[in-house]
Every structure is written in structure tokens, then in C-alpha cells.
Amino acid sequence: MGFDLLKGKRGIIFGALNDMSIAWKVAERAVEEGAQITLSNTPVACRMGEVVDLGKKLNAEIIPADATNVADLENVFAKSMEVLGGKIDFVLHSIGMSLNVRKKRVYHDLDYNYLNKTLDISAISFHKVLQVGFKMDAISEWGSVMALSYVAAQRTFYGYNDMADAKALLESIARSFGYIYGRERKVRVNTISQSPTVTTAGSGVKGIDGLIDFSERMSPLGNADAMDCANYCITMFSDLTRKVTMQNLFHDGGFSNVGMSLRAMTQYNKSFEQNDLKDMY
Numbered sequence: 001m002g003f004d005l006l007k008g009k010r011g012i013i014f015g016a017l018n019d020m021s022i023a024w025k026v027a028e029r030a031v032e033e034g035a036q037i038t039l040s041n042t043p044v045a046c047r048m049g050e051v052v053d054l055g056k057k058l059n060a061e062i063i064p065a066d067a068t069n070v071a072d073l074e075n076v077f078a079k080s081m082e083v084l085g086g087k088i089d090f091v092l093h094s095i096g097m098s099l100n101v102r103k104k105r106v107y108h109d110l111d112y113n114y115l116n117k118t119l120d121i122s123a124i125s126f127h128k129v130l131q132v133g134f135k136m137d138a139i140s141e142w143g144s145v146m147a148l149s150y151v152a153a154q155r156t157f158y159g160y161n162d163m164a165d166a167k168a169l170l171e172s173i174a175r176s177f178g179y180i181y182g183r184e185r186k187v188r189v190n191t192i193s194q195s196p197t198v199t200t201a202g203s204g205v206k207g208i209d210g211l212i213d214f215s216e217r218m219s220p221l222g223n224a225d226a227m228d229c230a231n232y233c234i235t236m237f238s239d240l241t242r243k244v245t246m247q248n249l250f251h252d253g254g255f256s257n258v259g260m261s262l263r264a265m266t267q268y269n270k271s272f273e274q275n276d277l278k279d280m281y
């Protein structure tokens with residue numbers, strides 16, 4: 001059920017690949033809330049993926065773009081303003097990829113060409129989206145631009161690899177550009193630090209099942225799923241959050257602020273009891 005939170009707003013959603021994608025859910029919820037949107041993804045994802053079905057379902061134009069390519073991004077903004085009939089009110093950057101993760105290169109044996117690609121695709125592309133939007137004056141006053149991050153930007157998580165560095169950069173770009181965009185045009189820029197979520201990008205991370213299980217048990221509210229994340233994005237695109245900018249917003253059931261939980265402590269003590277018992281025999 002919608003609340004018309006985005007009624008009359010125009011948005012661009014980058015990164016819907018299939019119905020597991022966080023961006024897919026955001027696109028569906030945005031339209032449900034009254035927005036008109038365009039969708040963008042890599043040319044290959046647009047040709048081969050399920051994005052075409054989503055575009056039909058939501059009556060949304062699909063504009064292919066490699067998010068590392070500035071000319072492609074200029075085309076996305078120009079076409080979006082043309083088909084939606086005016087400046088853009090919200091943008092979702094839901095893009096991430098690491099060839100080091102894909103090719104199973106560990107953090108102490110990175111391929112630096114891959115690392116450059118990781119940073120360009122997963123973080124610098126966010127700067128490119130913002131800079132193109134700014135130079136084209138394509139985002140309206142009080143517009144909202146969001147990207148998706150992960151707590152590995154602050155703390156080390158086994159297996160997250162060079163994506164941790166990309167997320168740290170992504171969050172820094174939100175602060176640095178958010179200051180300028182807020183000062184000059186009253187546009188908000190934030191990141192949401194989302195729980196581990198079962199998606200195509202998520203499943204590439206080493207030990208993702210263990211990570212999901214661990215944070216599910218450690219978070220007092222449990223993990224936030226893709227639909228929860230979509231709902232949070234909607235509130236961040238809406239006029240209800242006009243003074244929130246330059247923030248990294250944890251959306252993880254409380255995980256990021258838990259040091260030790262009752263459950264984990266009980267399990268920890270139990271493991272010692274079992275070991276002590278073993279020693280006795």
C-alpha cells in the first residue's frame with residue numbers, strides 16, 4: 001500500500017538487475033508511492049537481464065549506461081529529464097562490483113587493475129553521477145541522492161576484501177559532495193549502510209551465508225532485508241527527511257552498535273564449558 005510519499009516526483013534508479021536486487025525493490029516501491037522513474041544499468045544487463053520486464057511493469061524507460069562512463073551518465077540525465085518532463089528529484093546509486101572478489105584474489109594478493117575497477121565502479125561512479133547531475137543542473141532543489149554501503153567501511157569483515165575500501169570511499173564522497181551540493185543547490189546526499197542481503201552482488205562475497213547468519217543473530221531486530229531497505233530509501237527520497245544530508249545511515253537492525261549480545265555471550269561461555277569438559281576426559 002502506498003502513502004503518496006513520492007507523488008509527482010521524478011527519479012532515476014541505477015542497478016536493478018533482477019528481482020533480488022535492492023534497486024528492483026526501490027523501483028517498485030517508488031512507483032507505488034507515486035513517482036515516475038527511469039531505470040539504468042550496464043548495456044549487457046539491460047539486454048540480457050530481467051530489467052526489460054521491470055521497465056514494462058513500471059512504465060519506466062530503460063537507459064543503458066556504464067556508470068564509470070561520464071558520457072553515458074550525461075545521456076541518462078538528459079534522457080530522464082526529457083521522458084519524465086523536468087528536473088530529477090531523487091537518484092539511487094545501487095552499484096557495486098569487485099573483480100578481485102569475483103576472481104577470488106585475497107586482500108593481501110590484490111590485482112591492482114582489478115582494484116582500480118572496483119573503486120571506479122563501486123565508488124567513483126557515485127562521484128561521477130553527482131558531478132554530472134551538478135554540472136547539468138539536473139537535480140531539483142531539495143532533491144535526494146542515495147548510495148548503498150556496508151559496515152565493512154568502518155570495521156573489518158572477513159571476505160569483504162577491496163569492497164571495504166570502495167565503501168569507505170563511497171561514504172566519503174557522500175560527505176564531500178553532500179557539503180557542496182547542499183550549500184549550492186540544497187540537494188541532499190547520503191548513504192545507507194545496509195545489512196548483508198541475499199542478492200547477486202551479495203552472493204559473490206566470501207562466506208556471505210555465515211555473515212548473514214552472524215548479523216541476524218547479533219542484531220536485536222535481525223537483518224534488514226531488501227524490501228526494508230527500499231522502504232528506508234523511499235523515506236529518504238521523500239520530503240519528510242529534507243534536512244538529512246552528508247550522513248551514512250545504518251540500516252541493519254542495530255548490528256553496527258552491538259559489541260556483545262546475550263546470545264553471543266551464552267554461546268561463548270558454552271564453548272568454554274564444552275572445551276573444559278573435553279579436557280576432563
Ligand SMILES: NC(=O)c1ccc[n+]([C@@H]2O[C@H](COP(=O)([O-])OP(=O)(O)OC[C@H]3O[C@@H](n4cnc5c(N)ncnc54)[C@H](O)[C@@H]3O)[C@@H](O)[C@H]2O)c1
Nearest residue numbers: 015017021022067094095096148149196197199200201202
Ligand atoms: N547485498 C548485500 O549484502 C549488500 C549489503 C550492503 C550494501 N550493498 C550494496 O547495494 C548495492 C546493490 O547491490 P545488490 O546487493 O542489490 O546486488 P545486485 O547485483 O542486484 O546489484 C548490483 C548492480 O550493479 C550493477 N553494475 C555493476 N557494474 C556496473 C557498471 N559498471 N555500471 C552500472 N551498473 C553496474 C549490476 O549490473 C547490478 O545491477 C551495491 O552497492 C552493494 O554493494 C549490498
